[in-house]
Amino acid sequence: MLLYNIGLRFYYIIIYIASFFNQKASLWITGRNNQTVACLNNSIWFHFASLGEFEQGRPILEAMRALHPGKKIVITFFSPSGYEIRKNTPLADAVYYLPLDTAKNAHKFIEAIQPQMAIFTKYEYWYHYFTEAHKRQIPLYIISGVFRPKQVFFKWYGCLNRKILSFVTHFFLQDEQSKQLLQNIGITNATVSGDTRFDRVWANAQQPKEIPGIAAFKNGQKLFIAGSTWPQDETLLTTLPALYPDWKFIFAPHEIGEEKINNLLNLLPKDSTLRYSELIQNSKFKIQNGDLRPHTSELRTLIIDNIGMLSSLYAYGDIAYIGGGFGVGIHNTLEAAAFGLPVIFGPNYQKFNEARELISIKAGFSITNEAQLKGIVDILVTDEAFYNITSKKVREYVEENIGATEIIMRMLR
Known part of the structure; x- marks a missing residue:
């Protein structure tokens, strides 16, 4: 008990020191100090x-x-x-x-x-x-x-x-x-x-929210969505647009600070890449009658610079890469899987049951380097039969695992 309490004090001190130069740590401290509990x-x-x-x-x-x-x-x-x-x-x-x-x-x-x-x-x-x-x-x-x-x-x-x-x-x-x-x-x-996440993502997939500008950006082409990415993921993923000129690409980084967005922009072709905020504000691409002007055909890569869109964004996609696998662990694969998107992710996925199970049914794919990434993307892009089977498997996997909410609520009642 003593060690537990001492450990918590040390944790607080570390966060407090970090708060002077880290925004997330600052919010952690000030948010607690300034709140009044009713x-x-x-x-x-x-x-x-x-x-x-x-x-x-x-x-x-x-x-x-x-x-x-x-x-x-x-x-x-x-x-x-x-x-x-x-x-x-x-x-x-x-x-x-x-x-x-x-x-x-x-x-x-x-x-x-x-x-x-x-x-x-x-x-x-x-x-x-x-x-x-x-x-x-x-x-x-x-x-x-x-x-x-x-x-x-x-x-x-x-x-x-x-x-x-x-x-x-x-x-x-x-x-x-x-x-x-x-x-x-x-x-x-x-x-x-x-896992109640299956219920959540399945419900979301049945009634996805429309996101302004995304359908026009896709423009009937195939779309690769890289969700919750970190710099290590992006170093590999930004090589893909040059390899697949008939595809569109969306990057939704996990952190959207200005420095992070600029670093990602520097890895992509400047003449065909745009931030989402610019897409919907720039008069060149301004939404008219619920759609965008034809200039969107010039764009091949879009960077999402806000939080909260990703779970609905997957509705527009065809293949998904889920970030975090080169760090402490991958992010949510099920949001993409519920829409039938084959999912690719980095090597650190062992803590997540759904990732292991997706791999076991050959509906999810783990990669450790650029060659493996290109290999699996190439198969999904060029082999239509393999893609269709994989897409069907991944969607069925989510549907077969819904129902946790009903079981829990039956007991809580």
């Missing part, structure tokens, strides 16, 4: 680490809102990337940064919002918050939970972490392996319900 009664509390977990837990959030229209819903985020984008969501009555996990903060926060139940998505196990909820007999649920053998919970030195798990009322898990791992340490209050 007093509520019998609320329903959802916690998400970041934006990805929000989208993952959104089907349960929407279902709870519909089931309990009179209840106040409180959402907390750990990361600014979730809070800043969803702080005004109509799905909640209050949205906050989760205060640092100290005993004092946990008592003060839970005392204020008075939750009737707490729902955490996928992970985020905070000792003091879980302890406070346990003391107050507040039901605490984990949805779309997933565990791996190498996690600290299953190590000889993970006593405190196992204690945190003991405060959870029920685990709704993605797979049987996670259930077995919990059973090995004596935790049996778990149900394999699946």
Whole structure:
């Protein structure tokens, strides 16, 4: 316990120092320091680490809102990337940064919002918050939970972490392996319900949002979408437009700071590349009667310089590359898969069940270098039969895995 508390203080100090030169760290600090938590009664509390977990837990959030229209819903985020984008969501009555996990903060926060139940998505196990909820007999649920053998919970030195798990009322898990791992340490209050992300992306694919200018940019040609990319991904991907002149390309980088966008622009042909913001504002490409002027035929590459479009953008695509695989791990492959797009990603995908399963059915492809990237893209581009089979497989995979929301809500009712 002492080491846990000391570790949290050190973490705060590191973030505080970083806040002087890093915008995300600055938002993490100032957002918590400047917020005032309103007093509520019998609320329903959802916690998400970041934006990805929000989208993952959104089907349960929407279902709870519909089931309990009179209840106040409180959402907390750990990361600014979730809070800043969803702080005004109509799905909640209050949205906050989760205060640092100290005993004092946990008592003060839970005392204020008075939750009737707490729902955490996928992970985020905070000792003091879980302890406070346990003391107050507040039901605490984990949805779309997933565990791996190498996690600290299953190590000889993970006593405190196992204690945190003991405060959870029920685990709704993605797979049987996670259930077995919990059973090995004596935790049996778990149900394999699946991953709610399948429900979310499937619903999104049934009613995709129209994005101004994208259909005209595509102009009836094939479209390659590179989503949530990082510089290591972009170094490989920016070689593709020259190889496939009949295709259009969209890059949606994970970080959209000016420096990041300019670095990406420098890797692409300047005479045929444009930012999305310029596309819809520039008079040369101005939207007229719901469409764009013919000058869009000159464009071959578009850079998305805003946040929030990607999940709908895949509706226009034919092949998707999902970034992050040359870093800590890939981003959301299911958003593209739900539209039937074959998905390509880097080598660090092992933590994600869906990526492993897509590879096993030959509907997803992992690459480690430029030659492998070109190899798989070439097959998908030139072999129509292979492309059609792959597209069918990937869409069916998503459809076959929907239903987690129904299982979870049946028990929560």
